[in-house]
Amino acid sequence: MLTTVVFDADETLLDLRPAVTGGLVAVLEQMRRLTPAAAEVSLADLESDWHTVFGARTSAPVVEIRRAALARSLARAGLDGHLDDLAALFFTRRFALTRPYPDVPPALTALRRRWTLGYATNGNSRAERCGLADEFAFEIYAHDGGLPKKPDPEFYAAVVAAAGVPAGQIAYVGDSLVHDVLGPQRAGLRGVWLNRHGLPRPPDVRPDAEVSSLDDLPDALLELQDQAEFTDVNG
Incomplete structure (x- = not known):
């Protein structure tokens, strides 16, 4: 029997990409105000710096990765001494623009009638800063108290303990x-894939359920629960 539904944050509940882009645009505009050398720096350069640092430091806290990426970007224009100010500008703009997808509020309302809801993320999208304050019975953030990121089993153990x-x-x-599928499944949870973009599913991965929108999640969970109850009854 399912009693609890736990959500990833970024690109699941939160439309993060426009917010990050907006934060980077704000940084780039300020760089160009500070020095003519920044005219040679592009938005693509800032995005590339993130991917480079993230690839090298995947397990680090997201804030540290973002600051290191911004440091690379600022160095392109000789603005190394402005990291603190421009990192603060980025995060202020990023959080101001981060909002839930349109299907999120009604889905959470519908789900809450039947299940306990949780929030568990590798990132730094604090629910209260992203339009999701007071929506969840519990919240789990990687690196709080030394908690490792997904897909480390310790992360899912923390989810189970909180639930x-x-x-x-x-x-x-x-x-x-x-x-959000393989990691939870290996830890004994059910893994539900939210496939907003209609991506092909690898043949060796079998989510317990797959939905293209959170509008479809309540019915998918009820079907999953019925399947589990049938298995329990019939062995």
């Missing part, structure tokens, strides 16, 4: 097959 129910009663919902 206070057996792992098999928890459905974890997210956009990443590795972090």
Whole structure:
């Protein structure tokens, strides 16, 4: 029996990409105000710096990765001494623009009638700063108290502990097959893939359920629960 539904944050509940782009645009505009040398720096350069640092420091806290990426970008224009100010500008703009997808509020309202809801993310999208304050019974953030990121088993163990129910009663919902389907499944949770972009599913991955929109999640969870109850009854 499912009792708890736990959500990933970025690209699952939160439309992060426009917010990040907006933050980077604000940084680039300020760089160009500070020095003519920044005219040679592009938005693509700032995005590339993120990917370079993220690839080298995947397990680090997101804030550290972003600051290191911004440091690379600022160095392109000789603005190394402005990291603190421009990092603050980025995060202010990024959080001001981060909002839930349109299907999120009605889905959470519908789901809450039947299940306990949780929020568990590798990132720094604090629910209260992203339009999701007071929506969840519990929130889990990687690196709080030294907690490692998904797909480390310790992350899912923290989810189970916060939920206070057996792992098999928890459905974890997210956009990443590795972090939100395979990782939870290996820890005994149900993994539900939110495939907003209609991506092909690898043949060796079998989510417990797959939806293209959170509008479809309540019915998918009810079907998953019925399947689990049938298995329990019939062995």
